[in-house]
Amino acid sequence: MSKSDKPLFSHHEHALEKEYQVCPECGSELTIKHGKSGSFFGCANYPNCQYTRPVVEHERVEDKILPGSECPKCNHNLAVKQGRYGMFIGCSNFPECDYIEHEEEKQLIEIPCPSCHKGALKEKTSRYGKKFYSCDAYPKCKFIVNFEPVKGVCQKCSFPLLLKRNMAAGIKYQCANKKCSAMQSA
Known part of the structure; x- marks a missing residue:
C-alpha cells in the first residue's frame, strides 16, 4: 500500500472520535446528533435523558455595564450583552425590563415610488x-x-x-x- 492509498484518517484517528464520552446525568454514551442549529452531543438514552451539549464550546462573554447610560423604560443601567444573534445593548434589569437598544434607521428624504406613484x-x-x-x-x-x-x-x-x-x-x-x-x- 503506497502513501497515496492510505485513508486520510484511520479508524482509530477519526476527527470526531476523541474518546468514549459518557452522559454526566445518566452515564449512557454521548452521540453526535444533528439539529436545525447544527451538530451537538446528545445522550443515547433520549427521550429518558434530555442531556445535550454543543460540539464546539463558545466562549461566553459576561455582561458589561455601560457607566452613565440609562434605560429609557426603567432607569437602570444599560449593558453590552451577548445573545443568540451576537452582541447587543440591553437593560441590565432583564427579565423585569426587556428594553433593547436598536440601531437607528437612516431616514430617506421622502422619495416617491417611480413605479406606482402612490408609495415612497x-x-x-x-x-x-x-x-x-x-x-x-x-x-x-x-x-x-x-x-x-x-x-x-x-x-x-x-x-x-x-x-x-x-x-x-x-x-x-x-x-x-x-x-x-x-x-x-x-
Missing part, C-alpha cells in the same frame, strides 16, 4: 445584512433597487429616479430604469 421608497435590510430600497406599498408595488435612490431625472430616458453609486472615478448617478442604466456625473 424606504431603506430595508435583507436577512443577509444587505441594504436595499423598496416601495412601502409592497405587495401591490414590487419596485426595488439596491443602491441609494436620489431625486433627479435621467438625461437620456427622463426616468424620475437616479441611484447614487460610489465608483472608482468618484460618485456617479445611474438611471434607476433597468432598461436604460445611463450614468451621469455628480
Whole structure:
C-alpha cells in the first residue's frame, strides 16, 4: 500500500472520535446528533435523558455595564450583552425590563415610488445584512433597487429616479430604469 492509498484518517484517528464520552446525568454514551442549529452531543438514552451539549464550546462573554447610560423604560443601567444573534445593548434589569437598544434607521428624504406613484421608497435590510430600497406599498408595488435612490431625472430616458453609486472615478448617478442604466456625473 503506497502513501497515496492510505485513508486520510484511520479508524482509530477519526476527527470526531476523541474518546468514549459518557452522559454526566445518566452515564449512557454521548452521540453526535444533528439539529436545525447544527451538530451537538446528545445522550443515547433520549427521550429518558434530555442531556445535550454543543460540539464546539463558545466562549461566553459576561455582561458589561455601560457607566452613565440609562434605560429609557426603567432607569437602570444599560449593558453590552451577548445573545443568540451576537452582541447587543440591553437593560441590565432583564427579565423585569426587556428594553433593547436598536440601531437607528437612516431616514430617506421622502422619495416617491417611480413605479406606482402612490408609495415612497424606504431603506430595508435583507436577512443577509444587505441594504436595499423598496416601495412601502409592497405587495401591490414590487419596485426595488439596491443602491441609494436620489431625486433627479435621467438625461437620456427622463426616468424620475437616479441611484447614487460610489465608483472608482468618484460618485456617479445611474438611471434607476433597468432598461436604460445611463450614468451621469455628480
